[in-house]
Amino acid sequence: MNLVLDIGNTRWKMGLFEGGKLTSHQVVTNWTAEQLAEYGNLRGVQRVMISSVANLEDDFHNRLDQSFPVYLELTHTTPLPFENQYATPQTLGKDRLAAIAGAQALYPQKNCLVIDCGTCIKYDLLTADGVYKGGNIAPGLGMRAKAMHEFTARLPEVSQHLPSNFIGTSTETALQNGAFLGSLLEMKGFAALFETHYAPCIPVLTGGDAGFLFPHFHFPGKQLEPHLTLIGLHHILTYNHQAN
Numbered sequence: 001m002n003l004v005l006d007i008g009n010t011r012w013k014m015g016l017f018e019g020g021k022l023t024s025h026q027v028v029t030n031w032t033a034e035q036l037a038e039y040g041n042l043r044g045v046q047r048v049m050i051s052s053v054a055n056l057e058d059d060f061h062n063r064l065d066q067s068f069p070v071y072l073e074l075t076h077t078t079p080l081p082f083e084n085q086y087a088t089p090q091t092l093g094k095d096r097l098a099a100i101a102g103a104q105a106l107y108p109q110k111n112c113l114v115i116d117c118g119t120c121i122k123y124d125l126l127t128a129d130g131v132y133k134g135g136n137i138a139p140g141l142g143m144r145a146k147a148m149h150e151f152t153a154r155l156p157e158v159s160q161h162l163p164s165n166f167i168g169t170s171t172e173t174a175l176q177n178g179a180f181l182g183s184l185l186e187m188k189g190f191a192a193l194f195e196t197h198y199a200p201c202i203p204v205l206t207g208g209d210a211g212f213l214f215p216h217f218h219f220p221g222k223q224l225e226p227h228l229t230l231i232g233l234h235h236i237l238t239y240n241h242q243a244n
Helices: 033-042 058-067 094-106 141-150 171-197 210-216 228-243
Strands: 002-007 011-018 021-029 047-052 070-073 111-117 120-126 131-139 201-206
Touching: 002 033, 002 228, 011 228, 021 228, 033 058, 047 094, 047 228, 058 070, 070 228, 094 111, 094 120, 094 131, 094 201, 094 228, 111 171, 111 210, 120 171, 131 141, 131 171, 141 171, 171 201, 171 210, 201 210, 201 228
Parallel strands: 002 047, 047 070, 111 201
Antiparallel strands: 002 011, 011 021, 111 120, 120 131
């Protein structure tokens, strides 16, 4: 049994894997190392991998290292199952690395464009021969709507809704089209641009807003993978375990 954790500033996404399959997942808030060790030990966990944007204390790492036979933390120096051609790997978000690894695990030997629809919309390319080329970052849905409200005197902050008419007929629908339809058009444009050079290319959507966007994102071969980061962390963990 393997345990992987994607640790954010307040929420932790956890996944249990058995036989290479994600068997359960949950979201928790700020667990201690003792709680995590107890959770894993009760379930017979042997290997653990974490990715964290928070600065965890050394005691946290030491406690987990003592509690499990294998304990790894994803960093920019962690061996990866793909070639990383990003020019500044030390600045590359761990969530982006994990999502790329997830795409590789699910769609081996395929060109994949990972579109992570979170606070920002991130576009990351993995080629069929296992090379991470890099990607692009754009404002997410909430950021776009909030920016138009906060950086103007009169525009309201609108709810996340896609109008039925692509022409806005009120200030609300004009803002919604600009923020949300605009995001979809951007996504389709980037997907088409990437596929011009790496065809065919599978768009793999993940992240908090992926479920909202996916039905309206019309592109051949599109996939929705809400647990892509967890799957990717497990792929990296398995790769490192097999290498040793």
